[in-house]
Amino acid sequence: xxxxxxxxxxxxxxxxxxxxxGEGHHVVGVDNYLSGQPRNTAQLLEWPGFRFVxxxxxxALPDPGGPLDWVLHFASPASxxxxxxxxxxxxxxxxxxxxxxxxxxxxxxxxxxxxxxxEVYGDPLVHPQPxxxxxxxxxxxxxxxxxxAKRYAEAITMAYHRxxxxxxxxxxxxxxxxxxxxxxxxxxxxNFVHQALRGEPLTVYGAGDQTRSFQYVDDLVEGxxxxxxxxxxxxxxxxNPDEYTVLDFARLIRDAVAPGLEIVHLPPAQDDPQQxxxxxxxxxxxxxxxxxxxxxxxxxxxIAEVRAEVGLPATAxxx
Ligand code: NAD
Ligand code: UDP
Numbered sequence: 001x002x003x004x005x006x007x008x009x010x011x012x013x014x015x016x017x018x019x020x021x022g023e024g025h026h027v028v029g030v031d032n033y034l035s036g037q038p039r040n041t042a043q044l045l046e047w048p049g050f051r052f053v054x055x056x057x058x059x060a061l062p063d064p065g066g067p068l069d070w071v072l073h074f075a076s077p078a079s080x081x082x083x084x085x086x087x088x089x090x091x092x093x094x095x096x097x098x099x100x101x102x103x104x105x106x107x108x109x110x111x112x113x114x115x116x117x118x119e120v121y122g123d124p125l126v127h128p129q130p131x132x133x134x135x136x137x138x139x140x141x142x143x144x145x146x147x148x149a150k151r152y153a154e155a156i157t158m159a160y161h162r163x164x165x166x167x168x169x170x171x172x173x174x175x176x177x178x179x180x181x182x183x184x185x186x187x188x189x190x191n192f193v194h195q196a197l198r199g200e201p202l203t204v205y206g207a208g209d210q211t212r213s214f215q216y217v218d219d220l221v222e223g224x225x226x227x228x229x230x231x232x233x234x235x236x237x238x239x240n241p242d243e244y245t246v247l248d249f250a251r252l253i254r255d256a257v258a259p260g261l262e263i264v265h266l267p268p269a270q271d272d273p274q275q276x277x278x279x280x281x282x283x284x285x286x287x288x289x290x291x292x293x294x295x296x297x298x299x300x301x302x303i304a305e306v307r308a309e310v311g312l313p314a315t316a317x318x319x
Contacts, residue, residue: 001025004064004110006057006101007074009036011181012115012173014044015217016072016224021047028064032056034089035077040180058092061104068108070228073101074115076150080143080269081186087145094149095156102160102168113169113228114157116235118276119147120172128243128277131172131235141271154235161233169227174239174278178217178298179305189214192250193299193306196257206268208247213277215240216298219291226287239278240291252295257303 003020007013008029013036017027026049029041033054044050053062057075076093077083083090098114105112121129122137137147160166177189185191195202215238223238244252247263254261283289293301307314 001069002028002064002067003070003072004028004030004061004068004104005072005074006030006061006097007036007076007115008044008052009033009038009040010074010078011178011185012176012217012220013074014040014180015178016074016221017044017050019221019225021049025049027051028053028062030055030057030062031075034086035079035082035182037180037182057097057100058089061100064104064108068104068110070111070113071101071105071108072113072115073098073153076115077146078117079186080146083146084142090145091149094146094153098153098156102156102166106160106164106166111167111169111228112157112160113171113224114153116150116154116170116172117146118172118174118237118239118278119143119273120151120154121273121276122147123271123273124275127275128241128279129237130279131237131282138271143271158233167231168233170233170235171224171227172235172237173220174215174237174276175212176215176217176220176239178302181302183306183309188212188246188249189302192253193257193303196253196261197303197306197310197312199258199261201262201264202250202254203266204247204250204263205266205272207265208250209245210272211243211245211275211277212249213240213243214249214295214298215291216293216295216301219293222292223283223287223289226289230286232286236283236286237278237280238283238289239280240295241277241280242295243277244295253299256296256299
């Protein structure tokens, strides 16, 4: 297959590209480094099947230089500090960037996959969240640049599917972590891991009784690959239903990396969703998929990589 992947220099995009290249496919990666990392591109360029184009997909997508079987649209800041620092770019990449990617797929007779998010459920009143839940989103709050951009992205993807007959997929990704996240990513897993390794207090926003469910990136990539093989155009949740309060998650990382470390409470984040856990019944039945990597094992893999990056010796992870 020949695949064009937007957001290839990002965390998820770089893992997905590695998987596709490992299977022998050709990947054209596109990224403008708004929140990605050149070193992710450098790793991918070691594969002969990889080509990289630095471009802002909200302006135009590059000529892929040949036929395309798939356009995978993963470009978008995903970390709340990143998208709140770049609200206009975030809205644009979800809106114009998605339309540009859909038009490219249409022009090439390619299939299209959108990376959407559990954030379309907002601060959910239904728990856990099935795909049939329409969500509870503040349309003009500090998170709206991300949530509404992704809701629009889903809407325009379905419009291209219904109006143009484009073969499309939509995945709703729940909190995903693993190696290759930026040290300054700002999301909870990277913050806690780097804080613990530096011996700094872990920063819990608010009381820490809000919940999240953490998925290891390899499980997500497996779900994406399976959905690419199934002609289902509706949204599909991909996440790990194993749910933790943020305070318990802080304790888990502290006890594993640096027991005795202080946990401090900072003011709560604005419009922070209070609970989040995927209902994955659809992915189970449609794809025969379920996450396989337990949290402790995934954290162990990620922490080993971060230790190597920051020059710390490897030690056993012992929660
Ligand atoms: P990331 O920030 O690491 O990667 C996003 C990539 O998109 C970056 O490399 C960034 O430079 C690139 N990008 C942003 N705007 C662009 C533009 N206009 N043109 C070209 N490139 C652009 O984030 P991630 O965690 O890898 O997320 C990847 C995708 O998955 C995003 O669409 C995100 O919304 C979605 N997602 C991720 C998670 C998660 O937990 N990681 C959860 C839900 C949804
Ligand atoms: N959070 C926290 N401390 C941090 C970073 C995040 O307590 O240093 C909390 C945040 O308020 C939210 C949860 O952890 O309740 C997950 O935040 P993240 O930014 O990872 O992603 P979100 O799921 O909110 O998009």
